[in-house]
Amino acid sequence: MKLKDKVAVITGAGSGLGRAIALRFAQEGARIVIAELNEAGAEETLKQVHAKGTEAFAVTTDVSDTQSVSRLFKAIDDRGWPVDIIVNNAGNAGNLTPLHEVTDEQWHSVVEVHLSGTFYCSREAIKRMLVQGRGGAVINLGSVAGLRGLPGGASYTAAKGAIIAFTKGVAQEYASLGIRVNAIAPGWVETPILENLPDEMRPMMTTMTPLGRIGKPEEVAAVALFLASDESSYVIGQTISPNGGMHT
Numbered sequence: 222m223k224l225k226d227k228v229a230v231i232t233g234a235g236s237g238l239g240r241a242i243a244l245r246f247a248q249e250g251a252r253i254v255i256a257e258l259n260e261a262g263a264e265e266t267l268k269q270v271h272a273k274g275t276e277a278f279a280v281t282t283d284v285s286d287t288q289s290v291s292r293l294f295k296a297i298d299d300r301g302w303p304v305d306i307i308v309n310n311a312g313n314a315g316n317l318t319p320l321h322e323v324t325d326e327q328w329h330s331v332v333e334v335h336l337s338g339t340f341y342c343s344r345e346a347i348k349r350m351l352v353q354g355r356g357g358a359v360i361n362l363g364s365v366a367g368l369r370g371l372p373g374g375a376s377y378t379a380a381k382g383a384i385i386a387f388t389k390g391v392a393q394e395y396a397s398l399g400i401r402v403n404a405i406a407p408g409w410v411e412t413p414i415l416e417n418l419p420d421e422m423r424p425m426m427t428t429m430t431p432l433g434r435i436g437k438p439e440e441v442a443a444v445a446l447f448l449a450s451d452e453s454s455y456v457i458g459q460t461i462s463p464n465g466g467m468h469t
């Protein structure tokens with residue numbers, strides 16, 4: 222049990238990668254907090270996590286809203302649970318609008334969820350880790366888009382690139398205090414987020430991937446487990462990219 226006695230807060234855990242990470246962490250003994258906007262998705266994850274025999278609860282949260290994030294962490298405090306691990310995973314696919322047609326609203330809706338959400342949740346989690354004095358792990362979801370750029374979706378690419386830079390900087394602030402901050406930058410992974418992209422893009426996803434297939438959520442959850450556990454005790458400020466061999 223690699224996460225015994227740990228509490229992990231996972232944003233966007235009602236679907237895809239967040240759910241897979243919640244289930245993998247639960248299997249390793251962690252208590253799970255599901256911070257999710259979609260209540261039905263959160264309920265389903267909660268059911269599956271409970272089936273693993275671990276304690277968990279869900280808090281309806283919009284990570285792009287600082288007050289909603291404050292309420293999430295208050296709910297954790299009210300339960301008397303510590304925060305050992307935060308996985309900043311909540312996100313949306315944004316849009317593939319060419320940059321010259323992107324509206325201010327489209328831009329902000331992507332940047333607020335991905336980048337500001339990562340900031341709000343990291344800030345609250347790190348505050349608690351500092352008081353607890355037993356270190357912690359912050360895991361931010363970037364994307365290959367943030368490493369190599371992808372045409373279309375400038376707001377998504379920019380937000381993911383910024384999350385990777387945020388990870389590097391914040392990692393250096395807290396390394397000496399035992400709080401390790403790292404990022405995961407997945408390639409194409411089979412989750413509902415891909416349903417928001419045009420079907421014509423699917424052949425391109427496999428062509429871009431030397432392994433010749435789209436990834437599975439469990440293959441990203443395995444990387445998250447590594448970064449959350451003591452196995453990665455000397456890994457700080459890094460971005461690991463499970464991407465089937467894609468050049469980044």
Ligand SMILES: NC(=O)c1ccc[n+]([C@@H]2O[C@H](COP(=O)([O-])OP(=O)(O)OC[C@H]3O[C@@H](n4cnc5c(N)ncnc54)[C@H](O)[C@@H]3O)[C@@H](O)[C@H]2O)c1
Nearest residue numbers: 233236237238258259283284311312364409410412413414
């Ligand atoms: N699947 C991929 O190919 C892929 C590749 C690279 C990066 N990512 C990143 O991985 C993360 C998870 O994506 P996924 O593929 O599991 O997608 P998904 O759509 O299956 O899950 C995303 C979850 O985030 C939740 N969410 C969205 N906005 C939210 C908000 N404001 N507050 C709280 N929750 C919110 C959604 O309700 C959903 O449950 C995202 O950050 C995404 O950008 C995914």
